Amino acid sequence: xxxxxxxxxxxxxxxxxxxxxxxxxxxxxxxxxxxxxxxxxxxxxxxxxxxxxxxxxxxxxxxxxxxxxxxxxxxxxxxxxxxxxxxxxxxxxxxxxxxxxxxxxxxxxxxxxxxxxxxxxxxxxxxxxxxxxxxxxxxxxxxxxxxxxxxxxxxxxxxxxxxxxxxxxxxxxxxxxxxxxxxxxxxxxxxxxxxxxxxxxxxxxxxxxxxxxxxxxxxxxxxxxxxxxxxxxxxxxxxxxxxxxxxxxxxxxxxxx
DNA sequence: ATGACTGGTGTGACCAGA
Numbered sequence: 001x002x003x004x005x006x007x008x009x010x011x012x013x014x015x016x017x018x019x020x021x022x023x024x025x026x027x028x029x030x031x032x033x034x035x036x037x038x039x040x041x042x043x044x045x046x047x048x049x050x051x052x053x054x055x056x057x058x059x060x061x062x063x064x065x066x067x068x069x070x071x072x073x074x075x076x077x078x079x080x081x082x083x084x085x086x087x088x089x090x091x092x093x094x095x096x097x098x099x100x101x102x103x104x105x106x107x108x109x110x111x112x113x114x115x116x117x118x119x120x121x122x123x124x125x126x127x128x129x130x131x132x133x134x135x136x137x138x139x140x141x142x143x144x145x146x147x148x149x150x151x152x153x154x155x156x157x158x159x160x161x162x163x164x165x166x167x168x169x170x171x172x173x174x175x176x177x178x179x180x181x182x183x184x185x186x187x188x189x190x191x192x193x194x195x196x197x198x199x200x201x202x203x204x205x206x207x208x209x210x211x212x213x214x215x216x217x218x219x220x221x222x223x224x225x226x227x228x229x230x231x232x233x234x235x236x237x238x239x240x241x242x243x244x245x246x247x248x249x250x251x252x253x254x255x256x257x
Numbered sequence: 258a259t260g261a262c263t264g265g266t267g268t269g270a271c272c273a274g275a
Binding site: 009010012014034036037060062109110111149166168201203204205206208215217246247 | 272
């Protein structure tokens with residue numbers, strides 16, 4: 001069972017890259033973020049022709065998340081992060097498939113910090129933690145994955161001192177992530193590669209990819225039952241080097257059957 | 258310290274991303 005997460009940064013502009021990567025990587029389940037497309041502009045036909053069913057939550061211009069499943073369709077459990085009726089941003093989607101609860105998230109960027117966007121990020125994080133704790137307490141087999149917009153530790157940033165005041169790396173943000181982890185989640189990629197430099201995002205600016213000036217901000221958090229099934233994982237870094245590519249690379253894990 | 262790049266929107270002296 002291969003599960004992937006990929007912030008595509010515009011699903012329609014990225015469609016050739018996405019289809020090429022799907023054919024190459026052959027993941028069973030894919031969480032996508034930053035569709036940047038309204039609900040009716042999701043390229044369902046192309047996705048279906050590639051062999052996938054899709055459940056998605058679009059939004060004009062920004063955000064947007066989707067969960068693709070190979071072959072059979074998943075069952076939608078939750079659309080939008082619970083806890084704030086007034087939050088209309090499309091950043092969270094939950095689907096049950098292959099006996100797993102797949103939670104696809106796009107946590108707010110939060111810059112500039114401090115400010116209202118950073119406050120929104122921290123509140124969103126609180127809501128996520130509350131919801132995630134509920135899932136754990138129910139003992140569900142959960143894969144909580146997506147673009148968290150957090151570098152958890154110094155190891156996850158090419159130059160930590162340059163990022164200490166950034167919303168992705170401020171103490172409050174890292175503390176929120178640490179609090180979430182403290183509930184009992186397993187950071188799959190860090191578990192597989194302890195002590196290694198491993199990035200999932202490279203800025204379009206300043207030849208960041210060429211210099212390997214990256215960040216690790218796309219994560220897989222596994223509930224205890226799922227963590228015991230973790231076999232392998234990685235970042236498809238080469239995809240970041242393709243033409244017309246996203247600033248993120250796909251990240252994936254494989255679970256024992 | 259600043260700005261560089263990209264997608265979407267719509268043709269902006271735009272916004273937002275990270």
